[in-house]
Amino acid sequence: MALYNRQDEDLSGLIHHSDRGTQYTLFAFTQCLRDHGIQISNSRKAVPTDNAYAESFFKTLKYEEVYLNEYETFEDAWNNI
DSSP states (O other): OHHHHTTTSOOTTOEEEEOSOHHHHOHHHHHHHHHTTOEEEEOOTTOGGGGHHHHHHHHHHHHHTGGGOOOSSHHHHHHHO
């Protein structure tokens, strides 16, 4: 989505962080990130706490906003959040 939505922008400041899932470590995927100057960041092997801050944030967001509301459109959700 970042590549599609920011076609004319410099993406060299972006960081793509993920777990070590196969889809995120495939050569074609990582090469695409490199080609656009996007920094690659992966959790360390067998260290699930690497992503703890992000997981905690999304849990809080869901419980304090998303689960309490019903959104008609994506724009409604975007505006609330």
